[in-house]
Amino acid sequence: MATQAISKNSSNLALKLEQVGKKFGDLAVLEDLNLDIEPGTFVAIVxxxxxxxxxxxxxxxGLDQPDTGAVYYDGQVHRRLNGGARVMFQEARLLPWKKVLDNVCLGLCKQRKDRALAALQHVGLEAKADEWPSVLSGGQRQRVALARALVHEPRLLLLDEPLGALDALTRIEMQRLIEKIWLETGFTALLVTHDIAEAVALADRVILLDGGKIDLDVAIDLPRPRHRDHPRAIELEEAILQRVLNKPE
Amino acid sequence: MIKLKWFGGVAGWLLPAALIAAWAVAVQNSWLSSQILPAPIDIVRSAINLAASGELTANIAASAVRAGWGLLIGGGIGFLLGLLNGLSKTAERLLDTTVQMIRNVPHLALIPLVIIWFGIGEAGKVFLVTLGVFFPVYANTYHGIKTSDPQLIEMGRVYGLNRWQLFSQIIFPGALPSILVGLRYALGLMWLTLIVAETIATSSGIGYMAMNAREFMKTDVVVLAILIYALLGKLADAGVHFLEWRVLQWHPGFKRR
Structure with a gap:
């Protein structure tokens, strides 16, 4: 099942944020944020x-720049879009005028069709390679978007609520797929989500943001593959949820 | 299903065929004077005569050449300027106001001026067609570029596309449906402009053929000229349809049936 195209990446990205702040007008969205992420870990931000x-x-x-502080990739200040990082957005953002395979090829040179096809195989959609994106379901589109990200062998994968718009069953399927691929390839992953159960199911570490600051930083020390009904998982989920809910606005 | 498909292909031609039949009957029974509207068969006859003498093809060719040059020049300038103003804020600030101002002058109002500038030669007619097709192509290209999806552009940047790739793979294909709408309007205006321009002072073209026939009260040739305009217009429209079908296959609105 596993293909050669997506190989275990030995040099995953170490990420560090130092006193990062960002304002939109007068509103400070992030203030003095410090964060250290070990290479190869899966971190969820809720x-x-x-x-x-x-x-x-x-x-x-690198899509936006901080007003204060800095982001470090492997100890280097990082200011521009980085070739080592790929983003999966909440919407699949496939190009409707390109066939599925050509969407996966985006940003690759033309000779790499085989790799794109391998990435599609990895997400189980090689049969749809020659379809237009408009005929795919929401979950299939996100799988294509995942393949498009994976084909670049990213050292850092940023997931911006990519499963937010999917139905419950498809979500769980996608979570398993992402976990499986992460385990095989081992990139550093950062998942933004509002679903605490999803964060606990996937991440090594869950970070709770509140008012632009880190409010909670919990390690999830559960064995993989994880079971959602594991008592410790439920306990952790409940603890984080209580913390969110009990905070005054 | 098969029957329906067959019907679909013919359905569009049912009404014109019925109208021609009614017209033939009306002339036959002298309800209509053949001075006002000659019988369809007379028009066919004069078409055959004109075609045999080579006059018809020569006139159609003369008109088509004018239309083609006008479309090429006007459409080309409109397309490039639409791209430029859509992509560059500076160009837009500099040029868009001027273009919008000129747009509000009906281009056919320039005919007297065009005659003074260009005389009655080919240049004046091509110039009028150029002006006529410029604006629809410009406006729709500009609009298509301006409304390209910022989310897709952002995605393209994250995936390492350079400026040219962003344009050729994301911005331009997204603008293409709108550009083709512009082309369609342009083709309509192209014939309209040509009809008027060719009635001024010409010695060739379908418009000339019609004006000339009017002097001799040859109504059949006048009607023939009008019918040729209708056919050419339909032909141009079918061309754009074909283009849309070719390049917009991805678009759910233009799906292959």
Whole structure:
């Protein structure tokens, strides 16, 4: 089942944020944020809407720049879009005028069709290679988007609520797929989500953002593959949820 | 299903055929004077005569050449300027106001001026067609570029596309449906402009053929000229249809049936 195209990446990205702050007008979305992420870990960022988690992801990706502080990739200050990082957005953002395979090829040179096809195989959609994106279901589109990200062998994969718009069953399927691929390839992963169960199911470490600051930073020390009904998982989920809910607005 | 398909292909031609039949009957029974509207068969006859003498093809060719040059020049300038103003804020600030101002002058109002500038030669007619097709192509290209999806562009940047790739793979294909709408309007205006321009002072073209026939009260040739305009218009429209079908296969609205 596993293909050669997506190989275990030995040099995963170490990420560090130092006193990062971002303002939109007078509103400080992030303040003095410090964060250290070990290479190859899966980190989930949760929080209420408007807590700055998507902004944080955009700063890390290089799509936006912090007003204060800096983001470090492997100890180097990082200011522009980085070839080693790929983003999966909430919407699949496939190009409707390119066939599925050509969407996966985006940004690759033309000779790499075989790799794109292998990536499609990896997400179980090689049969759809020659279809237009408009005929795919929401879950299939996100799988194509995942293949498009994986084909570049990213050292850092940034996931901006990519499963937010999917139905419950497809979500669980996608979570398993992402976990499986992460285990095989071992990139550093950063998942922004509002679903605490999803964060606990996938991440090594869950970070709760509140008011632009880190409110909670928990290690999830559960064995993989994980079971959602594991008592410890439920306990952790409940603890994080209580923390979110009991915070005054 | 098969029957329906067959019907679909013919359905569009049912009404014109019925109208021609009614017209033939009306002339036959002298309800209509053949001075006002000659019988369809007379028009066919004069078409055959004109075609045999080579006059018809020469006139159609003369008109087509004018239309083609006008479309090429006007459409080309409109397309490039639409791209430029859509992509560059500076160009837009500099040029868009001027273009919008000129747009509000009906181009056919320039005919007297065009005659003074270009005389009655080919240049004046091509110039009028150029002006006529420029604006629809410009406006729709500009609009298509301006409304390209910022989310897709952002995605393209994250996936390492350079500026040219962003344009050729994301911005331009996204603008293409709108550009083709512009082309369609342009083709309509192209014939319209040509009809008017060819009635001024010409010695060739379908418009000339019609004006000339009017002087001799040859109504059949006048009607023939009008019918040729209708056919050419339909032909141009079918061309754009074909183009849409070719390049917009991905678009759910233009799906292959």
């Amino acid at each position: 929080g209420r809407s408007g807590c700055g988690k998507s902004t944080l992801l955009r700063l890390i990706s």
